[in-house]
Amino acid sequence: MEHLFRYAEKLSDMTLSEKEKEMISSAFKPKKLRKRQYFLQEGDVCKFVGFIIKGATRMYSVDQKGNEHILRFSIEEWWVGDSESYTDLVPSKYNIDAVEDTEMLVTTFALMQPLMAEIPAIAKMIRTMDQRSYIASQRRMHASITMTAEERYDDFYGSYPQLLQRFPQGMIASYLGISPETLSRIRKNAGVKP
C-alpha cells in the first residue's frame, strides 16, 4: 500500500495524513494476476481500476480477422482500466490482460468517489493523471499522423525505453500500428544508421 501513498503524494505534491491513508487502505484490495490472465474482457463493463505494484499489462482490441491491436501498456506505478467503459458504464471494446505475473491494488469506481471528494491529494492526483494521459495521447496521435513507421519506432524508443525491454517485439509493433515483420526490418536497419 505504501507504493500507492508515495505515488499519490508525488503526483499531488501534498502529504497524506494517517487518517487519509486509512481511508485509502480500506478502499483498495491487493490482487494478483498470473501471466495471460484477464483483468477485463471485451463486452464486460469495467468496474475496477488497478494500480500496478509489480508486473505488466496490456490493453488491446481484437478485430474481425483476429488481429490484436494494443492501445496501452502499463507497468509499475501505472493505472489499469478502461475509462471509456467505466465513465459511461458501457461494455468495453477492449481486453486487458497480464503480460507478466502482476500484483496490483484494485478498487471500484464507487469506492473511489468518496476518496476523491474527501481527500484533496487524491483529487489532485487524479487531475494530474488525467492531464498527463491526455497530453501523452495527444503526443502519440501526433506521432501517428506525422511520422513514418521507422520514426514512430525511434520516437517510442526515445520516450519509453523501459517498455521496449519489457514487452515482446510483436506487441510493440502492434502498439505502433505496424506489422511485426516491418518492425523486425526496421530494427535490422537501425544498426546501419549513422
Place this chain on the structure above:
Amino acid sequence: MEHLFRYAEKLSDMTLSEKEKEMISSAFKPKKLRKRQYFLQEGDVCKFVGFIIKGATRMYSVDQKGNEHILRFSIEEWWVGDSESYTDLVPSKYNIDAVEDTEMLVTTFALMQPLMAEIPAIAKMIRTMDQRSYIASQRRMHASITMTAEERYDDFYGSYPQLLQRFPQGMIASYLGISPETLSRIRKNAGVKP
C-alpha cells in the same frame, strides 16, 4: 457569457449562483479572431484558453517539409488551447488559428485556478472535459492503429458530421493523416458502395 454558463451547468449537472456567474464573468473576456488569424503560434507558451461562442479553429503542426498536420478542430462550445504547453509552461509545438471569423471568451490559467478551486461546478466541468477529451483521443488512436484510410474517413463521417461540413476537405485529410489526393479518391469511391 450566457453560453459559457449554460455549458458549465450542462457539463457539471449543477447550477451556478449569481455570485459564481459574476466570478466567472470577471475572469473571462470576449475576443474576436478574423479568419486566418492566429490564437497561438508555434514557439510561444500558451497562456490563454478560449471557449468558442461562434466560429471554428484548428490546431496543427508544421513539419520540415512545410506540411501541416491538424491535431484538433474546434467549433462552438469547444475549448481552444494547447494543454501540453500551458500545463508544463513549455513552448508550444503547435499553431492555432481561425478557419472562420470566430468569437470566443478567453481567460488565463492564472485566472482559471481560483474558479476551479471555489466553484464546484467549474471543477466538475473541467473534470468532465478532461475525461471526455481523453476518451475521444483514445478512440481516435484506436482508429488510427486499426483502420485503413477509408475506414477512418467513414468513422469520422459517422462521429463528426458537423465538422465535415465545416472544414475544407484538405483539412479533414490532414486530420485523418492522409493526403488530400487520397481523400478525394476515397470520396469518389464512397458513392459506389452498397
Place this chain on the structure above:
DNA sequence: CTGTTTTCTTGATATTTATCAACAGCATTA
C-alpha cells in the same frame, strides 16, 4: 535436458497510400 510452443527473421509479392504534375471549378478581390 528435450520436445513444444511462441517469437522473431527473411524473402517474395501484393496492396495501400504518397508524391508529382497538370488542370478544372469557384470564390475573392482589385
Place this chain on the structure above:
DNA sequence: TAATGCTGTTGATAAATATCAAGAAAACAG
C-alpha cells in the same frame, strides 16, 4: 470583368507497408 489564388480532381508513378510462407531462434514446460 479579369486576374489571382485556393480547393479539389485525376492520372501516372513511386514509396511504404502488409501479407504470405518458411524457417531459425528463443522461451517454456514437462
